[in-house]
Amino acid sequence: MKGVSAILFTLFLAIQHKPTLAYKAAVLEYYPETGDSPEATIKKNLKAYGTYADTAKSQSAEILVFPEYGLTTIVSDPTDYAVDLTDSSGDSVLTKLSNIARERQIYVVVNLLEKERDSNTTTKYYNTDLVLDKNGAIILKYRKINLFQEDMLTPGDANQTQTFSTTFGVTFGIFTGYDILFHYPSRNIFKNSDVTDVVYPSAWTSYMPFLTSLSTQQGYTTANGINLLAASYGRPKEGHGGSGIFLPNGKAAELYIADSASSKIIVQEVSKISSREEKSVCGGIVPFGLPGDLNKSNVFNYKTDTIFDYPRSKFMKVDMSVRTSTLDVCHCDFCCTFEITLDNSSVSSPDIYKLAAFDGIVEIGNTNHHVRICSLLACENDSNDSCGKRLESTNTTFTKLTVKGNLKREDKTFYVPITVDAFLLPIQQTKFCNNHNETNSAYVELTTFQGPANVLVFGLLGKTVSGAASVHALGFFVLVAFIILKSVVF
Template sequence: MIVGEFILIFIASFAVYSRQTSTPQLPFYTAGVVEFKGASSTLDDLEQVNNNLAAYLEIISSQEAAETDIIAFPEGTLNSALQSTFVPDPKLNITPCNQTQYAYFLQKLSCQAKISKKYVVVNLVEKENCTAESQIANKDPRRCASYGLNQYNTNVVFDRNGVIVSRYRKFNLYYEPWNVTLRPEYGQFTTDFGVKFGHFVCFDILFYTPTTELIKSNITDFIFTTKWFSELPFLTAVQYQQSWAYSYDVNLLAAGASNPSTGNTGSGIYLGKKGALLSVMKSTPERKLYVARVPKKGFPGSNSIPVQNLQIRNKRATTSSINNLLVKRDRRIDSFITVPLNTSTQHVQLCYRDLCCNFNYKTTLLKPPANSLSYQYRLAVFDGDRIYPGIDPLGWSVCSVMACINNTLEGCGLGFNETVRVSPQLRFDHILIEANFTKTENNLLMPNSVDESLMPLGIESFRFNISDAGYKNIARFELLKPRDDLIQFGIYVSFFGERSSTSHLTQISNNLLILCSLFIVFKLKNL
């Protein structure tokens, strides 16, 4: 069959399958991601769960959800520690619907998945009995809490019959009070429409385990439940979601909690190197389902499907400005090596230890109104670690053009006050950033960008490629279309495994040496 005939059949099939489920024979499935505002904290715990559950059930059974094969809800918007639930092991093939040993909201969600005939992914607080005997059986040397329960940040997946087919307990916690499993779990399940999914939670996306390990097992479609706290200039929600999916060239369904006043928003459906089908960054909270048809990776002819035939509702919902959303500033950038961007120069090499970044750019000076302020820009390079309490360091490197509210490094990663009129004084007609990075099995080189609306540049606006140069990888990130609204444009590299572990071991060794030295000094003083 030629491609043209295939596309015609594909388009015609919408009329047949618009209210039916996908099948292994179709080149797409229909997915929904929910941007969701949790219930008001003024309600008590039970009232919050009831409120959230009612909204979940309404979304699953809504007309907007009628075409979906799978719906994903975000992290942390269903229940609390005081309203936690037991979750059966997926190996048992249990349907919690009307099974009273489970919390009523787990029962209701199971029943609704069964009624609606959809795969449903939710994130919740799970509880598990912990005894000395169970710890021995699990070969877990850790002691149980005095109240005899473990509590996890858990993804739960229901199939079309309401059966729990997958459970994943978050392994990388971000200042959270939950337990973690002794060994990482790997959330994955296979659907009746021929797609195998991996799934993980929020902070996990920055780590090798479990995300990269799932990718290395040849999973190409992922579900990401998140309650993300956006951070400039590299880690706003949609910015990083698109960058991650692009770099691994996987389909990503990201469902984000929606509370912009505390920094939470960001959902989307991404097709790897084909970019975002839809993406959402909102300045006001919402409870909304976003739907698109997702081409199946590796399905014959799926790469030839026109994007307009995939977008059920073509959404790029954004904040009106970065001032309408609480955004953190990455304080690590104060230790970057930076220089102000000089518009009279078109080539700069900037180095941080052994990492050297080459910047080539062409700019046009603009004339902003006299009563306005403008972003200024710095070229930046960094190579080092980011430390989180209780977690191995994350190795990362950056070559970046960053916007700043003044001519100092401390002004980078910030937005102007909402009362200020902002106008561009510089247009980037072209940017090319090039750098050599040490080649390891466990690093991820990403194109990373964000504009004033807190959205990444579309794939039509840039070119990114990596070439092999022996023990080095050469990364090139190029701006193809003029822009006057850039907040950040750069190469962002995460290092996993050996590099981070080595840094962690080095830190431990150094600490041991310090302790030994102090011990020797103490002994000498007491001779």
């Protein structure tokens, strides 16, 4: 009997310590409350955070991600909102955040404004993410590197630690808002080969055609072969919002984008991946399917302006009377190929689509910035500057869409897919590859798995890391936005 008992005990221990194949994650799209003072505002939102943490825990979530600026609202002056992280008094913001994590035994990722005195007694302010473990201890502090319209803040160090590991067996990377566009930190985190998942607090503002929130999140996730937990500040009338849990295969466990200011917690099971899924293998059969716009969202009042360098781009109109087309579009010597097959009912559609290509240097001050684009764009009319804007719907359904090419990367350009439909959702049924093993070129391809309808944008965006005076290598679109929209804070 002793031998049987020993065997049973051994089996019990083996079952107890068997690695799980998934974990439960929660992200919060959040529209912050406001109080009569900065202190009252933070206090109200801390209370709400506790309630949402209860919801996440009740659904067995092991990690909860809050959005950028969720505690404070978006403010240009951090002075009265910033937290001194050395204050560990019983009533401090840090203590209350620690209690949220410890009392619910859940990892918490929270964004706040931080203040710190340096040796010269000068106070510096940072946009800071904290990661607290299940015991309420800070295991990582990350300061946002790429600031945009945050003039009173100091950028974080590009060499700071950007990764953390959890007791449920996943190693995460972390960055904030517009950091997602830049090599430092969004690609730099993969120097740690254990990183398979990323947490992403954001107060992103969406711009058509290439900078909408969910499209950017999905493009980054797909190109890098990781899971992404994206939590956004929710104020659609100001262009903020769009959260989700994204998976490496181009799909999402769940997405949320709203028509009006709102808060929504997403809790989903996320399959663990042993390593990042490299996208270097191209080819294979891409099945045709039904239209891919089955999950429509109400975004009528979601604000999106348009940012695009129309005058210098090359355009080619798609002949909608031809069911199957293979078209090449080039800007100078930067070329890509589109394979377009229309559904029979869409042939001779009144919709106007054009192909656009751009490869150029943009000079801002004394700094040069480089971007490459190849995209199908829906247009309001025949004018090029009507392309890539918001349309409520289209009459066209594509049976298949592909954009591909041997694209230049002599400056280490990294390509990501960019897709947007009329409901500001990314097209999820796609296959993407980026065979970037060659020195000066990469074969890049994006193909639909299903025949999508209401397509506004379908293409590739290449971002470079060279040509910038600083390590941040600010991208073309952000700089254009900086010039046009000086009154907006991110």
